[in-house]
Amino acid sequence: MNGRRRYLRPLTLFALMALFSLSLVGQLDSRLNIGGFDWDSSIDYQIHNQPHATVGNRTHNLENNPDEAEAAAVSDTNSDFVEETNGAEDGIQGDSLDSAPFADTPEALSEPVDQEPAKQEQPIKAVKVNVDELPEAPLPKPEAEREKPTVLIHIVRAGETLWDIARSYGITVNEIVAANSIKNQNRIQVGQNLKILTVKGVLHKVGTGENLWEIADRYGVSLAEIVAVNKIANPSLIKAGDEIVIPGATQLMIKDALVVNGQLQRAFDWPIKGRVSSTFGMRWGRMHNGLDIAVVTGTPIRAAADGRVTFSGSNGGYGILVIIDHGNGVETRYAHNSRNVVSVGQQVKRGDIIAYSGNTGNSTGPHLHFEIRYRSTPVDPQRYLKN
Numbered sequence: 001m002n003g004r005r006r007y008l009r010p011l012t013l014f015a016l017m018a019l020f021s022l023s024l025v026g027q028l029d030s031r032l033n034i035g036g037f038d039w040d041s042s043i044d045y046q047i048h049n050q051p052h053a054t055v056g057n058r059t060h061n062l063e064n065n066p067d068e069a070e071a072a073a074v075s076d077t078n079s080d081f082v083e084e085t086n087g088a089e090d091g092i093q094g095d096s097l098d099s100a101p102f103a104d105t106p107e108a109l110s111e112p113v114d115q116e117p118a119k120q121e122q123p124i125k126a127v128k129v130n131v132d133e134l135p136e137a138p139l140p141k142p143e144a145e146r147e148k149p150t151v152l153i154h155i156v157r158a159g160e161t162l163w164d165i166a167r168s169y170g171i172t173v174n175e176i177v178a179a180n181s182i183k184n185q186n187r188i189q190v191g192q193n194l195k196i197l198t199v200k201g202v203l204h205k206v207g208t209g210e211n212l213w214e215i216a217d218r219y220g221v222s223l224a225e226i227v228a229v230n231k232i233a234n235p236s237l238i239k240a241g242d243e244i245v246i247p248g249a250t251q252l253m254i255k256d257a258l259v260v261n262g263q264l265q266r267a268f269d270w271p272i273k274g275r276v277s278s279t280f281g282m283r284w285g286r287m288h289n290g291l292d293i294a295v296v297t298g299t300p301i302r303a304a305a306d307g308r309v310t311f312s313g314s315n316g317g318y319g320i321l322v323i324i325d326h327g328n329g330v331e332t333r334y335a336h337n338s339r340n341v342v343s344v345g346q347q348v349k350r351g352d353i354i355a356y357s358g359n360t361g362n363s364t365g366p367h368l369h370f371e372i373r374y375r376s377t378p379v380d381p382q383r384y385l386k387n
Helices: 002-032 068-072 076-090 094-099 106-110 162-169 173-180 212-219 223-230
Strands: 052-055 058-061 151-155 193-197 201-205 243-247 275-278 281-283 286-288 291-294 300-302 307-314 320-327 330-340 353-357 367-374 377-379
Touching: 151 162, 162 173, 162 193, 173 193, 173 201, 193 201, 212 223, 212 243, 223 243, 307 330, 320 353
Parallel strands: none
Antiparallel strands: 052 058, 151 193, 201 243, 275 291, 281 286, 291 367, 300 353, 307 320, 320 330, 330 353, 330 367, 367 377
16 A cells, blocks of 8 residues: 555656646747737738738738638637737737738837838849850851852962862863953963952953943843942942953953954944945955045044054055054054054053044055954954944
8 A cells, every 4th residue: 555655646746747737838839829820810911002801800911921811710709819919918909909010020019100111122033044045156157158259369389270270169261261361371370360250250340431231231141140249339339440240151241352252352443434445355356454444634543442552654555554452462553644643662542543544655545544453364344343
Protein backbone atom coordinates (compact mmCIF):
# COMPACT_ATOMS: atom_id res chain seq x y z
CA MET A 1 0.00 0.00 0.00
CA ASN A 2 2.75 2.33 0.94
CA GLY A 3 4.48 1.43 -2.29
CA ARG A 4 1.44 2.44 -4.34
CA ARG A 5 1.24 5.80 -2.59
CA ARG A 6 4.87 6.33 -3.26
CA TYR A 7 4.24 6.01 -7.06
CA LEU A 8 0.87 7.82 -7.14
CA ARG A 9 2.25 11.02 -5.69
CA PRO A 10 4.78 11.75 -8.52
CA LEU A 11 2.22 10.66 -11.14
CA THR A 12 -0.30 13.07 -9.72
CA LEU A 13 2.29 15.84 -9.74
CA PHE A 14 3.17 15.05 -13.36
CA ALA A 15 -0.52 15.11 -14.39
CA LEU A 16 -1.05 18.46 -12.66
CA MET A 17 2.00 19.90 -14.37
CA ALA A 18 0.76 18.64 -17.72
CA LEU A 19 -2.66 20.21 -17.16
CA PHE A 20 -1.03 23.46 -16.13
CA SER A 21 1.18 23.42 -19.22
CA LEU A 22 -1.79 22.81 -21.51
CA SER A 23 -3.59 25.70 -19.87
CA LEU A 24 -0.68 28.00 -20.56
CA VAL A 25 -0.45 26.79 -24.13
CA GLY A 26 -4.17 27.44 -24.64
CA GLN A 27 -3.87 31.01 -23.37
CA LEU A 28 -0.81 31.58 -25.53
CA ASP A 29 -2.67 30.11 -28.50
CA SER A 30 -5.58 32.50 -27.99
CA ARG A 31 -3.22 35.46 -27.64
CA LEU A 32 -1.25 34.58 -30.79
CA ASN A 33 -4.40 33.60 -32.66
CA ILE A 34 -2.64 30.47 -33.82
CA GLY A 35 -4.78 28.45 -36.19
CA GLY A 36 -7.43 31.23 -36.36
CA PHE A 37 -7.99 34.14 -38.76
CA ASP A 38 -5.46 36.72 -39.97
CA TRP A 39 -4.86 39.41 -37.39
CA ASP A 40 -6.41 42.07 -39.62
CA SER A 41 -9.25 40.00 -41.06
CA SER A 42 -11.87 42.11 -39.26
CA ILE A 43 -10.31 45.49 -40.25
CA ASP A 44 -11.88 47.57 -42.98
CA TYR A 45 -9.07 48.97 -45.19
CA GLN A 46 -9.62 52.61 -46.14
CA ILE A 47 -8.09 52.18 -49.63
CA HIS A 48 -10.16 53.56 -52.47
CA ASN A 49 -10.95 51.78 -55.68
CA GLN A 50 -10.43 48.31 -54.17
CA PRO A 51 -13.06 45.52 -54.50
CA HIS A 52 -14.79 44.77 -51.15
CA ALA A 53 -17.25 42.22 -49.84
CA THR A 54 -19.64 42.85 -46.93
CA VAL A 55 -20.41 40.07 -44.44
CA GLY A 56 -22.62 40.99 -41.54
CA ASN A 57 -21.65 44.50 -40.45
CA ARG A 58 -18.06 44.37 -41.77
CA THR A 59 -16.44 45.07 -45.15
CA HIS A 60 -13.57 42.91 -46.36
CA ASN A 61 -10.92 43.58 -49.00
CA LEU A 62 -10.94 40.62 -51.39
CA GLU A 63 -8.17 41.67 -53.77
CA ASN A 64 -5.29 42.18 -51.34
CA ASN A 65 -6.50 39.49 -48.88
CA PRO A 66 -7.57 36.32 -50.62
CA ASP A 67 -8.37 34.70 -47.26
CA GLU A 68 -11.11 37.29 -46.59
CA ALA A 69 -13.70 35.07 -48.23
CA GLU A 70 -12.95 32.32 -45.74
CA ALA A 71 -12.90 34.78 -42.82
CA ALA A 72 -16.25 36.23 -43.88
CA ALA A 73 -17.87 32.83 -43.60
CA VAL A 74 -17.30 32.73 -39.80
CA SER A 75 -20.15 33.80 -37.50
CA ASP A 76 -20.36 37.38 -36.17
CA THR A 77 -19.70 36.06 -32.70
CA ASN A 78 -16.29 34.77 -33.55
CA SER A 79 -15.45 37.91 -35.54
CA ASP A 80 -16.54 40.12 -32.64
CA PHE A 81 -14.38 38.03 -30.34
CA VAL A 82 -11.32 38.58 -32.49
CA GLU A 83 -12.04 42.30 -32.75
CA GLU A 84 -12.58 42.64 -29.03
CA THR A 85 -9.43 40.70 -28.24
CA ASN A 86 -7.30 42.84 -30.56
CA GLY A 87 -8.81 46.05 -29.28
CA ALA A 88 -8.24 45.10 -25.68
CA GLU A 89 -4.64 44.08 -26.18
CA ASP A 90 -3.62 47.15 -28.14
CA GLY A 91 -5.62 49.63 -26.07
CA ILE A 92 -7.62 50.74 -29.10
CA GLN A 93 -11.41 50.63 -29.36
CA GLY A 94 -13.01 48.66 -32.14
CA ASP A 95 -14.68 51.78 -33.61
CA SER A 96 -11.34 53.52 -33.95
CA LEU A 97 -9.93 50.51 -35.72
CA ASP A 98 -12.64 50.73 -38.38
CA SER A 99 -12.01 54.41 -39.03
CA ALA A 100 -8.20 54.50 -39.02
CA PRO A 101 -6.03 53.68 -42.06
CA PHE A 102 -3.64 50.81 -41.67
CA ALA A 103 -0.57 49.48 -43.42
CA ASP A 104 0.04 45.82 -43.98
CA THR A 105 2.05 45.31 -40.77
CA PRO A 106 1.14 45.74 -37.07
CA GLU A 107 4.07 48.17 -36.61
CA ALA A 108 2.10 50.72 -38.59
CA LEU A 109 -0.40 51.03 -35.69
CA SER A 110 2.01 53.24 -33.82
CA GLU A 111 2.12 55.81 -36.63
CA PRO A 112 -0.16 58.88 -36.60
CA VAL A 113 -3.60 58.31 -38.00
CA ASP A 114 -3.44 61.18 -40.50
CA GLN A 115 -0.16 60.00 -42.01
CA GLU A 116 -0.44 58.32 -45.37
CA PRO A 117 0.95 54.79 -45.64
CA ALA A 118 4.54 54.75 -46.83
CA LYS A 119 4.89 53.54 -50.37
CA GLN A 120 7.07 50.51 -50.61
CA GLU A 121 9.66 50.48 -53.36
CA GLN A 122 9.20 47.75 -55.88
CA PRO A 123 12.09 45.30 -55.67
CA ILE A 124 14.24 44.90 -58.74
CA LYS A 125 13.32 41.68 -60.45
CA ALA A 126 16.10 39.51 -61.74
CA VAL A 127 15.36 38.20 -65.20
CA LYS A 128 17.11 35.20 -66.63
CA VAL A 129 18.41 35.79 -70.15
CA ASN A 130 19.09 33.00 -72.58
CA VAL A 131 22.39 33.85 -74.24
CA ASP A 132 21.43 31.85 -77.32
CA GLU A 133 18.40 34.09 -77.89
CA LEU A 134 20.36 37.37 -77.82
CA PRO A 135 20.48 39.11 -81.25
CA GLU A 136 23.87 38.89 -82.86
CA ALA A 137 25.56 42.05 -84.09
CA PRO A 138 26.07 41.98 -87.89
CA LEU A 139 29.59 40.98 -88.78
CA PRO A 140 31.47 42.85 -91.51
CA LYS A 141 31.27 41.11 -94.86
CA PRO A 142 34.40 39.42 -96.14
CA GLU A 143 36.08 41.17 -99.03
CA ALA A 144 34.93 38.44 -101.39
CA GLU A 145 31.27 39.02 -100.48
CA ARG A 146 31.32 42.77 -100.80
CA GLU A 147 29.86 44.36 -103.87
CA LYS A 148 32.39 44.38 -106.68
CA PRO A 149 33.11 47.57 -108.58
CA THR A 150 31.84 47.68 -112.14
CA VAL A 151 35.36 48.05 -113.51
CA LEU A 152 38.47 46.40 -112.06
CA ILE A 153 42.06 47.32 -112.88
CA HIS A 154 44.42 44.44 -113.66
CA ILE A 155 48.17 45.10 -113.73
CA VAL A 156 49.89 42.89 -116.28
CA ARG A 157 52.58 40.64 -114.77
CA ALA A 158 55.56 39.05 -116.41
CA GLY A 159 54.62 36.10 -118.61
CA GLU A 160 50.90 36.91 -118.75
CA THR A 161 48.95 36.92 -121.99
CA LEU A 162 45.51 38.32 -122.74
CA TRP A 163 44.23 34.76 -122.89
CA ASP A 164 45.54 34.03 -119.37
CA ILE A 165 44.01 37.21 -118.00
CA ALA A 166 40.66 36.61 -119.69
CA ARG A 167 40.49 33.05 -118.35
CA SER A 168 41.29 34.16 -114.79
CA TYR A 169 38.39 36.62 -114.83
CA GLY A 170 35.99 34.36 -116.72
CA ILE A 171 35.64 36.73 -119.69
CA THR A 172 36.74 36.73 -123.33
CA VAL A 173 39.83 38.26 -124.90
CA ASN A 174 37.60 40.39 -127.11
CA GLU A 175 35.99 41.93 -124.04
CA ILE A 176 39.39 42.99 -122.71
CA VAL A 177 40.41 44.29 -126.13
CA ALA A 178 37.20 46.32 -126.47
CA ALA A 179 37.43 47.74 -122.95
CA ASN A 180 41.04 48.84 -123.42
CA SER A 181 41.15 49.72 -127.16
CA ILE A 182 44.05 47.31 -127.67
CA LYS A 183 45.37 47.46 -131.23
CA ASN A 184 47.63 44.41 -131.09
CA GLN A 185 46.55 41.52 -128.89
CA ASN A 186 50.08 40.09 -128.87
CA ARG A 187 51.70 43.25 -127.59
CA ILE A 188 50.81 43.97 -123.97
CA GLN A 189 53.45 45.25 -121.57
CA VAL A 190 54.40 44.27 -118.03
CA GLY A 191 52.91 46.83 -115.64
CA GLN A 192 50.22 47.87 -118.11
CA ASN A 193 46.83 48.64 -116.52
CA LEU A 194 43.93 46.76 -118.07
CA LYS A 195 40.29 47.55 -117.36
CA ILE A 196 38.30 44.41 -116.54
CA LEU A 197 34.51 44.57 -116.56
CA THR A 198 32.71 42.63 -113.81
CA VAL A 199 29.53 42.43 -115.90
CA LYS A 200 28.99 41.16 -119.43
CA GLY A 201 29.17 44.14 -121.74
CA VAL A 202 31.50 46.79 -123.14
CA LEU A 203 33.07 49.93 -121.74
CA HIS A 204 31.86 52.99 -123.61
CA LYS A 205 33.64 56.33 -123.47
CA VAL A 206 31.17 59.19 -123.81
CA GLY A 207 31.93 61.34 -126.83
CA THR A 208 31.43 65.06 -127.33
CA GLY A 209 27.74 65.89 -127.64
CA GLU A 210 26.59 62.41 -126.62
CA ASN A 211 23.84 61.85 -124.09
CA LEU A 212 22.73 58.73 -122.24
CA TRP A 213 19.46 58.39 -124.14
CA GLU A 214 21.28 58.38 -127.49
CA ILE A 215 23.83 55.83 -126.23
CA ALA A 216 21.11 53.50 -124.89
CA ASP A 217 19.25 53.68 -128.22
CA ARG A 218 22.41 52.98 -130.23
CA TYR A 219 23.23 49.83 -128.25
CA GLY A 220 19.61 48.70 -127.94
CA VAL A 221 19.86 48.62 -124.13
CA SER A 222 17.31 50.18 -121.79
CA LEU A 223 18.29 53.44 -120.16
CA ALA A 224 17.23 52.12 -116.75
CA GLU A 225 19.61 49.15 -117.07
CA ILE A 226 22.58 51.39 -117.90
CA VAL A 227 21.73 53.71 -115.00
CA ALA A 228 21.43 50.79 -112.56
CA VAL A 229 24.69 49.07 -113.55
CA ASN A 230 26.70 52.30 -113.43
CA LYS A 231 24.87 53.72 -110.38
CA ILE A 232 24.24 57.00 -112.20
CA ALA A 233 22.40 59.46 -109.96
CA ASN A 234 21.47 61.92 -112.71
CA PRO A 235 21.57 60.69 -116.33
CA SER A 236 21.57 64.24 -117.67
CA LEU A 237 24.89 65.05 -115.98
CA ILE A 238 27.17 62.66 -117.89
CA LYS A 239 29.88 64.43 -119.85
CA ALA A 240 32.40 63.75 -122.60
CA GLY A 241 35.18 61.47 -121.40
CA ASP A 242 33.07 59.57 -118.84
CA GLU A 243 33.33 55.79 -119.11
CA ILE A 244 30.14 53.77 -118.67
CA VAL A 245 29.44 50.06 -118.89
CA ILE A 246 26.89 48.98 -121.48
CA PRO A 247 25.48 45.70 -120.08
CA GLY A 248 24.85 42.94 -122.61
CA ALA A 249 26.63 44.70 -125.49
CA THR A 250 29.06 42.60 -127.53
CA GLN A 251 30.90 45.35 -129.42
CA LEU A 252 31.66 49.03 -129.07
CA MET A 253 29.40 51.40 -130.93
CA ILE A 254 31.08 54.68 -130.16
CA LYS A 255 29.58 57.75 -131.73
CA ASP A 256 31.78 58.69 -134.70
CA ALA A 257 34.07 55.73 -133.97
CA LEU A 258 35.89 55.10 -137.25
CA VAL A 259 36.81 51.49 -136.51
CA VAL A 260 34.85 49.02 -134.39
CA ASN A 261 36.20 45.48 -133.94
CA GLY A 262 38.44 45.92 -136.96
CA GLN A 263 35.66 47.18 -139.21
CA LEU A 264 35.63 50.66 -140.76
CA GLN A 265 32.42 52.48 -139.84
CA ARG A 266 30.16 54.97 -141.59
CA ALA A 267 31.34 57.67 -139.22
CA PHE A 268 33.06 60.36 -141.37
CA ASP A 269 31.67 63.85 -141.86
CA TRP A 270 31.55 65.35 -145.32
CA PRO A 271 34.59 67.65 -145.60
CA ILE A 272 32.73 70.01 -147.88
CA LYS A 273 29.23 70.34 -149.30
CA GLY A 274 28.91 70.21 -153.08
CA ARG A 275 28.17 68.18 -156.15
CA VAL A 276 29.99 64.86 -156.61
CA SER A 277 31.72 65.25 -160.00
CA SER A 278 33.61 61.94 -159.97
CA THR A 279 33.15 58.84 -157.84
CA PHE A 280 35.58 56.24 -156.50
CA GLY A 281 36.66 53.49 -158.94
CA MET A 282 38.02 53.01 -162.44
CA ARG A 283 38.14 56.16 -164.53
CA TRP A 284 39.69 56.63 -168.00
CA GLY A 285 41.41 53.27 -167.61
CA ARG A 286 42.97 54.17 -164.30
CA MET A 287 41.93 53.74 -160.69
CA HIS A 288 40.46 56.85 -159.12
CA ASN A 289 41.20 56.49 -155.42
CA GLY A 290 38.92 59.22 -154.10
CA LEU A 291 35.78 61.29 -154.43
CA ASP A 292 35.74 64.58 -156.35
CA ILE A 293 33.41 67.28 -155.01
CA ALA A 294 32.96 70.32 -157.27
CA VAL A 295 33.05 73.66 -155.37
CA VAL A 296 34.24 77.19 -156.07
CA THR A 297 37.77 78.17 -155.15
CA GLY A 298 38.13 79.31 -151.55
CA THR A 299 35.39 77.13 -150.06
CA PRO A 300 36.35 76.06 -146.49
CA ILE A 301 37.46 72.41 -146.17
CA ARG A 302 36.85 70.74 -142.79
CA ALA A 303 38.39 67.71 -141.11
CA ALA A 304 36.20 64.63 -141.56
CA ALA A 305 37.14 63.30 -138.10
CA ASP A 306 39.48 63.93 -135.17
CA GLY A 307 43.14 63.31 -135.84
CA ARG A 308 46.69 64.58 -136.24
CA VAL A 309 48.09 66.33 -139.32
CA THR A 310 50.92 64.27 -140.83
CA PHE A 311 51.39 66.26 -144.06
CA SER A 312 50.62 69.82 -145.13
CA GLY A 313 52.09 71.17 -148.36
CA SER A 314 52.50 70.61 -152.12
CA ASN A 315 52.68 67.03 -153.41
CA GLY A 316 52.88 66.51 -157.23
CA GLY A 317 49.57 65.70 -158.88
CA TYR A 318 47.72 66.27 -155.59
CA GLY A 319 48.70 69.91 -155.69
CA ILE A 320 48.40 71.47 -152.21
CA LEU A 321 47.57 68.57 -149.94
CA VAL A 322 46.62 67.88 -146.29
CA ILE A 323 46.88 64.36 -144.79
CA ILE A 324 45.32 63.55 -141.38
CA ASP A 325 46.02 60.39 -139.35
CA HIS A 326 42.95 59.30 -137.35
CA GLY A 327 44.53 56.31 -135.64
CA ASN A 328 43.71 52.62 -135.98
CA GLY A 329 45.19 52.65 -139.49
CA VAL A 330 42.75 55.28 -140.80
CA GLU A 331 43.92 58.23 -142.90
CA THR A 332 42.14 60.97 -144.93
CA ARG A 333 43.56 63.12 -147.76
CA TYR A 334 42.39 66.56 -148.99
CA ALA A 335 43.92 67.61 -152.35
CA HIS A 336 44.00 70.45 -154.98
CA ASN A 337 43.64 73.10 -152.26
CA SER A 338 44.29 76.77 -152.82
CA ARG A 339 45.93 77.05 -149.38
CA ASN A 340 46.27 75.15 -146.12
CA VAL A 341 45.73 76.53 -142.60
CA VAL A 342 47.15 73.62 -140.54
CA SER A 343 50.69 72.39 -139.95
CA VAL A 344 52.31 68.99 -139.42
CA GLY A 345 51.81 67.62 -135.91
CA GLN A 346 48.75 69.71 -135.21
CA GLN A 347 45.76 67.99 -133.54
CA VAL A 348 42.46 68.77 -135.21
CA LYS A 349 38.85 68.08 -134.29
CA ARG A 350 36.05 66.94 -136.49
CA GLY A 351 34.72 69.97 -138.35
CA ASP A 352 37.83 72.16 -137.92
CA ILE A 353 38.79 74.18 -141.02
CA ILE A 354 42.06 72.77 -142.37
CA ALA A 355 42.27 74.35 -145.87
CA TYR A 356 40.44 76.15 -148.68
CA SER A 357 39.47 74.58 -151.98
CA GLY A 358 41.36 75.32 -155.18
CA ASN A 359 42.57 74.03 -158.55
CA THR A 360 46.18 73.03 -157.88
CA GLY A 361 48.02 69.94 -159.18
CA ASN A 362 46.45 67.68 -161.83
CA SER A 363 43.00 69.33 -161.87
CA THR A 364 40.60 70.34 -164.62
CA GLY A 365 38.70 72.79 -162.44
CA PRO A 366 38.23 73.90 -158.82
CA HIS A 367 37.17 70.97 -156.67
CA LEU A 368 38.19 68.90 -153.64
CA HIS A 369 39.70 65.45 -154.12
CA PHE A 370 38.87 63.49 -150.92
CA GLU A 371 40.29 60.07 -149.98
CA ILE A 372 39.80 57.61 -147.12
CA ARG A 373 42.49 54.97 -146.62
CA TYR A 374 42.33 52.07 -144.19
CA ARG A 375 45.57 50.24 -143.50
CA SER A 376 47.08 52.11 -146.48
CA THR A 377 44.39 50.85 -148.86
CA PRO A 378 42.00 53.40 -150.48
CA VAL A 379 38.28 52.70 -149.90
CA ASP A 380 35.13 54.19 -151.35
CA PRO A 381 34.42 57.35 -149.28
CA GLN A 382 30.71 57.25 -150.04
CA ARG A 383 30.38 53.99 -148.09
CA TYR A 384 31.73 55.62 -144.92
CA LEU A 385 30.52 59.21 -145.11
CA LYS A 386 27.51 59.93 -142.91
CA ASN A 387 24.39 60.96 -144.75
